[in-house]
Amino acid sequence: MSRQNKFIAVLFALCAVFWVLAAIHPFDRQAWLLENILLVLFVLALSLTYRRLQLSNASHIFIALFVILHIIGAHYTYAKMPLGLWAKHFFGFSRNHLDRIAHFGFGFFLAFPVRELLLRFSGIQRAWSFRLPPAIILAISGFFEILESIVAETVAPGKGVEWLGGQGDEWDAQNDMLAALLGAFVMMAAVRLITRKGTQR
Amino acid sequence: MNRSRERFIDNRFLQLALGCYVIFWIALAIRPLDRSDWFLENLLVLATVSVLIPTYRRFQLSNLSYALILVFLAFHAVGAHYTYAKVPAGFWLMDWLHLKRNHYDRVIHFAFGLLLLYPVRELLIRSAGAKRSWAPWLAAAVLWALSSFFEILEAIIAQIVRPDLGTAYLGTQGDVWDAQKDMAAAFIGAIIVALWLMLRQRHTMPWSKAAFV
Numbered sequence: 001m002s003r004q005n006k007f008i009a010v011l012f013a014l015c016a017v018f019w020v021l022a023a024i025h026p027f028d029r030q031a032w033l034l035e036n037i038l039l040v041l042f043v044l045a046l047s048l049t050y051r052r053l054q055l056s057n058a059s060h061i062f063i064a065l066f067v068i069l070h071i072i073g074a075h076y077t078y079a080k081m082p083l084g085l086w087a088k089h090f091f092g093f094s095r096n097h098l099d100r101i102a103h104f105g106f107g108f109f110l111a112f113p114v115r116e117l118l119l120r121f122s123g124i125q126r127a128w129s130f131r132l133p134p135a136i137i138l139a140i141s142g143f144f145e146i147l148e149s150i151v152a153e154t155v156a157p158g159k160g161v162e163w164l165g166g167q168g169d170e171w172d173a174q175n176d177m178l179a180a181l182l183g184a185f186v187m188m189a190a191v192r193l194i195t196r197k198g199t200q201r
Numbered sequence: 202m203n204r205s206r207e208r209f210i211d212n213r214f215l216q217l218a219l220g221c222y223v224i225f226w227i228a229l230a231i232r233p234l235d236r237s238d239w240f241l242e243n244l245l246v247l248a249t250v251s252v253l254i255p256t257y258r259r260f261q262l263s264n265l266s267y268a269l270i271l272v273f274l275a276f277h278a279v280g281a282h283y284t285y286a287k288v289p290a291g292f293w294l295m296d297w298l299h300l301k302r303n304h305y306d307r308v309i310h311f312a313f314g315l316l317l318l319y320p321v322r323e324l325l326i327r328s329a330g331a332k333r334s335w336a337p338w339l340a341a342a343v344l345w346a347l348s349s350f351f352e353i354l355e356a357i358i359a360q361i362v363r364p365d366l367g368t369a370y371l372g373t374q375g376d377v378w379d380a381q382k383d384m385a386a387a388f389i390g391a392i393i394v395a396l397w398l399m400l401r402q403r404h405t406m407p408w409s410k411a412a413f414v
Contacts (some may be wrong), residue, residue, distance in 0.1 A: 017308030121332075122339065128329035132339060135346035142384045149381040170368050173380050174356035177349050 008050065013063040018068050033054055034151070035074035039067065059113035066109035073102045077177070090096035095169060104178045107137045107183025112191065130192055134184035141180040145173040209257065214264045222271045229282040241358075242281035246274055254380075260328060266320035273316040280309055302376075310383045314344050314390025332404060337395035348387035351381040404409065 026032035046063070055063075073081060076098075084098030111133040118136075119129050169175060226246075233239035249270070280288055283305075291305030293342065322340035324330040331339050359371050371379065 082359065122335040123332040124325070124329045124339075128325075130333075132343070133327070136339075136342045136348075138349050139342040139345035142345055142352075144383045145349075146385050146388070149378045151379070170377075171360070172355045174353045178353050181350070181353070 004057065008060055011060055015064055015067050015071070018071045026075045026077070028077045028078050031077045032074050035077075037072070039070055039074070043067070053117065055113055055116060062109040062112045065178050066105055069102055069105045070107075078102065088092035098174065100179045103141065103179035104183040105125060106141065107134070108187045109161045109183075109184075111137050111187040115188070115191065128189045134181060134188060137184040138177060138181045141177045145177060149173075176194035207261070207395065212264070217266055218268050219272050222275055222394050225275055226278050229278045233282045233284075234287055236283045238283050240282045242285075245277065246281075247411050249274065260322055262320055268324050269316045269319055273312055276309055280305060285309070290312055307358075307382065307386045308385035309389040311370070314347065314387040314392070315394055316339075316390075317392045318394040319398075324394075334399075339396040341391040341395040344391040345388055352384060356380075378394070 023032075076082070076084075078084075078099040079096050081096060081098040084096035087093065088096050114133040114136050115129050118124055118132055119126075124132060153168070228238070253267075253270070279290070281291070284292075285306045286303050288303060288305035291308070294300065294304055294308075295302070318337070318340050321343050322336045325339050325351035326333065326336045326344070329339075355371055359366070359368070366375075368379070376382070
């Protein structure tokens, strides 16, 4: 086993431990199952392609962090995550904002591997490698909102927005997408700052 | 790919296309149904023009790309004149297909993806250096992102201008999934052209000089 493979194995094991712990008595088993469909597909796709993609260790760490964030969110059906509830009371928010943090995390953590893949495979220049990942993140985020709306109408017709955990926010979809976009921007700004000083790979 | 640049003075096609659009635009600028809405809608035109004109000499798109952009802007000019919800063509569509609302806005979202994929792909290949196999899909992602970004922008404007009205301000006509449907329309439009370009790439097609193949 090469050094990097060992590293990936450790990350995978860490995620697996979190997953098993979160799979025990989730708040809402149906919601948990639904949230995990995406996760399983994502991990499956990644495990089939990781050899060919040759992502860096940093990318794998970011992906693992996002997966752990999602595992925790799925356990608490996002809206009932204790930390988010605490923030709701402490800051007087109208809703549990953990889902927004997860969307932000989606943009923040995944913009990095997306940029790496673009640089490696798509042939784009460095200057564009900071512009396109936020676009791809926002595109996926928009696609996810459409997917969610279709699932909601299928499972719970009529009360779709509430069922999705909108928690009374009529701009829920737009705010979710904005959170992902901001996350991607922050990550790209950070990468740009860091790579400017160091030597370019 | 390295076509010689053509000055605007020599570019008959673009002169004609732009001339047609300007006449069309002026005709629709006369007495729109709602002047303030017309102004708001035309900010988009202003933004597009203020990007495309200064970049013409430095980075010239193919004539086909410019033509597609102008066709899209012409559709948009019709929507702006009639505040979108009252476009006659939308009412015909409504009667014909027995729809509950005027779907002209959906048609425009669809056209956004359909018509603008080609210009964005050209930009990505020539400026960003994207591989031809990647370019249609990256272009689709960019258009999906712009479509999502537009929904975010709309939401922000609505909350600033009329916070009391909420989503009703955007003319959602009671549809809670309005944003999602708009985005889906643009997504589908972009996918159709991306697929077509991907399949076409296998063969070399003798295209006119106007096109960037």
